[in-house]
Amino acid sequence: MKIATWNVNSLNVRLPHTLRWLEENQPDILALQELKLDQDKFPEAEFTRIGYHAAWNGQKTYNGVAILSRQPFQEVSIDIPELNEPQKRIIAATIDDIRIVCAYCVNGEAIGSEKFAYKERWFAALQAYMRTQLEKHPKTILLGDFNIAPYNIDVYDPEKWQDKVLCSPQERSWFQQLLQLGFTDSLHQLYPDSAHYTWWDYRMNMFKRKLGLRIDHILLSEKLVPLLRDVQVDSSARGWDRPSDHAPVIATLA
Template sequence: MKIATWNVNSLNVRLPHTLRWLQENQPDILALQELKLDQDKFPETEFTRIGYHAAWNGQKTYNGVAILSRQPLEQVTIDIPELNEPQKRIIAASINDIRIICAYCVNGEAVGSEKFAYKERWFAALNAYMRSELAQHPKTILLGDFNIAPHDIDVYDPKKWQDKVLCSPQERSWFQQLLQLGLTDSLHHLYPDSAHYTWWDYRMNMFKRKLGLRIDHILLSQSLLPALREVQVDSTARGWERPSDHAPVMATLA
């Protein structure tokens, strides 16, 4: 089983990229973030045409998430119930006996800002939500754009990014709190000493210079960890014309 995540940074712009990537890589499940589409604008027929079921939680501007699956999606839920906020950042669905939770986590703007304080509250709500989901669904995968680089090896220049948003000790502690619920960072689990980036700033040729951050993750519950075989970042898609600033990440489970 191949399970992937990709922040497409506008599905309207990147629909051809998404369809091309699906057809070239044939994942069983693809979680999408930052759709930037209203609920009624989601191109469902484009995905059903190539064999994918879809569930989505749409929103114009900077949010919106979706799950695409070869198998039917069941028990679909949206948002974090306790949070009661307008931003569309969460969608969950069951596929056979596996619970898939797609998250587009808050960026935070800058350490110490109001948006950073909101990011802290949002991760606290995500933690409580995941505790409940894991209690109900032993086989759970939380994946998406976390807007956190968990370790120095996930940053091209740790000194430059020290104490900055995405890399601050506070954010890394929030990420660790998720892992303490019984989740494992799949790529870091397999390659703890290797640098793998999933996001590159559009400015200053950061992608061509290989200066990126790893902020997109696939977290597995303990019951799924023995099935993990491979995790890879497909940086090829980042080099396409008019690309997303993120690359897809795909995990292979037996």
């Protein structure tokens, strides 16, 4: 089983990229973030045409998440109920007996800003939400754009990024709190000593210079870790014409 996540940074712009990537890679499940589409604008027919079921939680201009699956969905839910907020950042669905939670986590803008304080509240709510999900679904995958690079090896220049948003000790502690619920960072589990970036700034030729961060993750609950076979970042998609600034991450489970 191939399960992937990709922040497409506007599905309206990147729909051809997404369809091409699906055709070339044939994942069983693909989680998408930053759709930037109203709920009624989602191109469901395009995915149905190539054999995928779709569930989505859309928002015009900002945010928006979706799950595409070869198999039908059960128990689809959106948002974190306790937050009671307008930002569309969460969608969850059960596929076979696996709970898939797709998350587009808050960026935070800058340390000490109001948006950073909001990011802290949001991650606290996410932790409580995922604790509930795990209680109901022992086989759970939390995946998406976390906007956190959890280890120094996930940053092209750790000294430069020290104490900056995405790499701060506070944010890394929030990531570790998710792991402490009973999740495993799949790529780090297999390749703890290798640099694998998933995001490159559009500016200053960062992708061509191989200067990136790993902020997109696939976290597996304890029941699923024994099934993990491989995790890869498909950086080739970042080199396409008019690309997203993120690359897909793909986990292969037995």
